[in-house]
Amino acid sequence: MLRSTSAHDGLARILTSRMWVPACLMAFSLATAPTLANAENESEPTVTFGDPAEGYRLLTEKAFLPSDFNQTVIDHVWQSWPEPLRSQAEADSIAQRRTMAFERYGLTPRPEHAPTEPNPGKPLQYVVSDNGNWTMNCFSCHGGSVDGVPTPGAPNNRFALQTMTEEIRSTKFRIGQPMTRMDLGSLVIPLGTTHGTTNAVVFGMGLMHFRNEDLEVIDKPPASFTHHDMDAPPWWHFYKRPYIYIDGFAQKGHRGLMQFMLVPENGPDFFATHENDFRHVYAYLSSLRPPQYPHPTNASLAQTGKHLFEQNCADCHGTYGHATEAENIAAYPNHRVPIDEIGTDPVRLRALPAAGRLKYSKSWFANVGQADEQTTIVNPEGYVAPPLDGAWASAPYFHNGSVPTLWHVLHPEQRPEIWHRTSEKLDPSKVGLSVETVNRVPLENPDVAVRRNHFDTRRFGKSAAGHTYPNVLTEDEKTAVLEYLKTL
Incomplete structure (x- = not known):
């Protein structure tokens, strides 16, 4: 069982000491890309509806979180693999090793690119900066493959976050690179016990325990926490659903999509500064529709x-x-x-x-700036x-x-x-x-x-x-x- 006991204290120390990096993992979670607000965003006018194409660009090109590792680490991670995979990678080229890493960790090439085989190019699931820093984005969980075809919005049923994090940490230790919060936090918090599922709750509601209703950081760890794995839903359901998550407790809105950016570096001003970005992201999610079945039907x-x-x-x-x-x-x-x-x-x-749902209902995330706050179901009796x-x-x-x-x-x-x-x-x-x-x-x-x-x-x-x-x-x-x- 994954119910935490003393691990709560470890989680509190890691979070409040700024040693933990969450990824956007939970159902309909959205957050991923640069860490600091910029002057351009501060001067931009409010976006009323949002642009789907801009939303996709932001998810894939802008890092809202600190970087997890760099290109040097991913190019050396094969050295942390077991035999005979390690010997196979050693005999291959760098490009082939990158393809092997994509396959091992559930990463896919971006569908808009046509990479030269065997080099897969940039992954859909990470923002890769010009200087080679990799930052997880929301496609890590919501950008999988359908019948072998990379498909943004499909559940990533191959994502191997726990395995990848362990082997990234081992690689950093071997080549002398510094650890991040993800590396250290995963020693205490399970990130997913089965490939394709993640311990999503800790990245959303869990981090809300360390904020007040105005999103200011507080030192108040949860009294208890239940760790468990979740399967990401397809994003093409988003346009139909008035409420999100499997229990449907939170009314849909662009602010709620920002909940998974609650790292200590991102203070209250960060969310207001980047709100326009997530109007675009909201528009992108709303634009998605499922692919057509690729085989004949009766x-x-x-x-x-x-x-x-x-x-x-x-x-x-x-x-x-x-x-x-x-x-x-x-x-x-x-x-x-x-x-x-x-x-x-x-x-x-x-x-x-x-109590956690009630706190969310009173926070900035559930208040969309209208006369009334959004409706939050504090005590859902089941699943939607x-x-x-x-x-x-x-x-x-x-x-x-x-x-x-x-x-x-x-x-x-x-x-x-x-x-x-x-x-x-x-x-x-x-x-x-x-x-x-x-x-x-x-x-x-x-x-x-x-x-x-x-x-x-x-x-x-x-x-x-x-x-x-x-x-x-x-x-x-x-x-x-x-x-x-x-x-x-």
């Missing part, structure tokens, strides 16, 4: 599945295919299902105390059923990433207890990750990345139980619904 079977879906699933997940986008947005019910009814893992719901646009492209499923395919979502009793990913390609039969079911995690394997590639649903916060509604369908009906889900 139109007749999908039509049957559509009728079954609307009869059995639409009350929670909404309906699709309306004439206008406004109608599609209106057809999403934003329905919160009580935890006792949905039956999925309850750890995420219970990890956020009502998400939209299913692009469901085929957003594996794995459930808020903790415990279910690898849509077929397994529809077959609750056949969900694997322990599984690991075998390919970046989509499984076209089960629609989701290509996985292998195994009897145990290979703890004897010396490569920690191999061990963390296994998802063990028996662990704390990782249950694949619940959402048994598909049991009312026959096998043929499930097949039809699965076909329909490909078309969303």
